[in-house]
Amino acid sequence: MEYTILILLLPFLSFLVLGLAGMYMKSKVAGIIGTISLATVACLSYYTAFSYFTGARNAEGVYPTITAWNFNWLPFSSNLSIDFGFMIDPISVMMLVVISTVSLMVHIYSFGYMHGEKGFQRYYAFLSLFTMSMLGLVVATNIFQMYIFWELVGVSSYLLIGFYYTKDAAIAASKKAFIVTRFADLGFLIGILIYGYYAGTFSFTPQVNALINAGFLIPLALGLMFIGGAGKSAMFPLHIWLPDAMEGPTPVSALIHAATMVVAGVYLVARMFPLYVGYAPDVLHWIAYIAAFTAFYAASVACVQSDIKRVLAFSTISQIGFMMVALGVCTSINPHEGGLGYMASMFHLFTHAMFKALLFLGAGCIIHAVHTNEMSGMGGLRKHMPITHITFLIGCLAIAGIWPFSGFFSKDEILTACFEFSPVMGYIMTAIAGMTAFYMFRLYYGIFWGTPYNKKPNYNPNVHPHECSLSMTIPLMVLAGITCVAGFIPFGHLVSSNGEAYTIHLDTTVMITSLCVAITSILIATWMYAGDKQPVAAMLAKQFKGLHKAAYNRFYLDEIWIFITKKIIFRCISTPIAWFDRHVIDQFFNFTAWGTNAAGEEIRGMQSGNVQQYCMWFLAGSLILTLILIL
Amino acid sequence: MTLQIIVFIVIALFIGVCSVLSVTTSRILRAATYLLFVLFGTAAIYFQLNYAFLGAVQLLIYAGGITVLYVFSILLTSAQGDKAEKLKNSKVAAGFLSTLAGLGICLFVILKNDFIEPSFQPGELDVKTIGYTLMGMEKYQYVLPFEVISILLLACIVGGVMIARKR
């Protein structure tokens, strides 16, 4: 399986070529180079997935974990070393397929979306870099390799979010994303170091004895690792970077903030899942509580946002919360006895990546057509953009959880797992699923129905919405197709918590409940937003003015963070440290420099080049030595 | 006070005065002349020690050769005549003081030191002995340093010509 090295090498090479020589080639050539290399990677990924899943299971009925290639990079001791390799197991193969598919779609889509933009070649170079880092992350054979690519993902997302580097908002957003995730990665790094020290290895399958001897430190390390994952996966309260990151180009949002980067945290927890379940079940349940709160918070904020990309961003946070909840409610590694959530989470990751990428790309088409992100500039677009309309509707139905779209299956598995854990959790998650359906259809009606855009008060006469070019609609159709059929993939056979084949069977009660809730929510949304006038919504907003305003401002969480950083951290910690640095450390070094300088000035007089003076000093020295000797 | 001591004192006074004059006179040609006198005095000391050969060498090489070299180089380099030097007082004082201190310490060490019993056996050193010692290859014989000195002198001739030659 040595060919798998190409999966990492091709995007990296295309990054190098486009990054170094991109400015000398036509933008179209650069795009084609990036797309072709990515298409090759996608084909290789599909081939890997096909040959892996059609290959033999081992004696326990588990797909074997294959290390395609591995070389020892930094050996510290006989056990502890940093390796660099390519691991193939069910979830990494699944992620390979997800990443390469979405990335390929984004590459194709960007041809139309970024057409004529300045820095087109740079854009493709960054896309390649991002894809490479993400692929390297999922195939990592050990946690340190994962961390290296994790940081590379952070850097490349920083570059992509700040792509419009002349826009202040984009710069601020990229910095915010980088700093917040980097701050969280500090926890990840400390966790890795503790884990490496006590488990004696960086691999995912450490010695059991070492873990038992380490006592409470392993749960601590796993908890710290989750902080890193929470940063990347935008868990409350580290989610603040994600809505702002929508300043990047929309395809980038689709790639980073829908399908790949934000699920890195979920993937991390899934990768370490046996350890979490075996040694830190409490940490795992805390993850579930945090994730459930995040899902609820994000869903409530998404209900009132007016910027369509922000709605999608918050819906992403909410859906990531679903995946994390599914992982967190697991109580054992056996899918029949409380380990169902693992499979559900991975399934939802897979389906969500597809339909959320579809929604983001559709939003990109809409923004491309009406040149605004705000819903106030949209409405009644269904006649002008039929393909976008249909595909977007499919995406909305999928995320709302309507049969037969893929979201229905994966969400039902999550809800089943939640009900197995505790009925309270199950009902909460069902309610959040209902909110999801509500805000998605609010978005859908706001864009495609309601008052036509040209009858709104802030109508821009230069806007003539039209269907986008083929390069943009083809990815939409492909992703919509996947969304329609992905639910019928026998996912449990491929991925499950202990690797054994698990047949998905839908729990009738859960299914009917969630369907009812979803359809009710959609009907409410239709009642409130589908018409030309929206009296109910306006009335509600007026009635709960404070709540509406707070939700619109994301419950002032950014302001709280600003307060914490500026008022508390800066004033109480940074300022004294800065004072100490300036007045003690700097002064000490200034004094040293001054002393050296002054001594040099003094000594300089002696280095006159005058031999007679040297000799006089020599004589004086020898006389003193003689005196010391004879006395 | 024997005659020898009287002779020594005369020679010593002569050497002392001339050496002091040689480093204090402001005219460079005079300094060279006083140096010549000092070298003569040193030769006299050697004669008094009954090292006639050494004294002869001193006269030949030092007084005869080196001083002439000095005089010529002085004439070559002091075109404006022997210019008077103005010395800085502080420099003179520093040099004088350090010299005086050094002199004091050295004399203290010399006079305090217990040498092994000095014995003076009068009698001229045989030139034949000197010749054999200089050319012998046994222990305490000096043919190797002799050859080394010859090579050194050759190198000096070549080096002197190389350095001083007009380019």
Add this chain to the structure above:
Amino acid sequence: MVPMEYYLILSTFMMFVGIYGFFTRKNILAILISVELILNSVDINFAVFNRFLFPDKLEGHFFALFAIGVSAAETAVAIAIIINIYRNIRNIQIKNINEMKG
């Protein structure tokens, strides 16, 4: 006979007179003359020690002999250098040659 210390006092005096000259003179040739004084005083010491302390050996004698030869060589080279300096900067004052590269 003359006591050995008398000779040593004389040579020490001569040596420090030479050192004084080395410290204070400004003309390079004058400095060289001072160096000759120092060397000369050392030669006297060699001869004296040989004569008084080890009369049946000849080491000091020959050391003085060779030292005279070496000092002749040293003087020749030094004077060649001084003449070269004079040719370059038209005088031989020590204060003018405190730079290594002319």
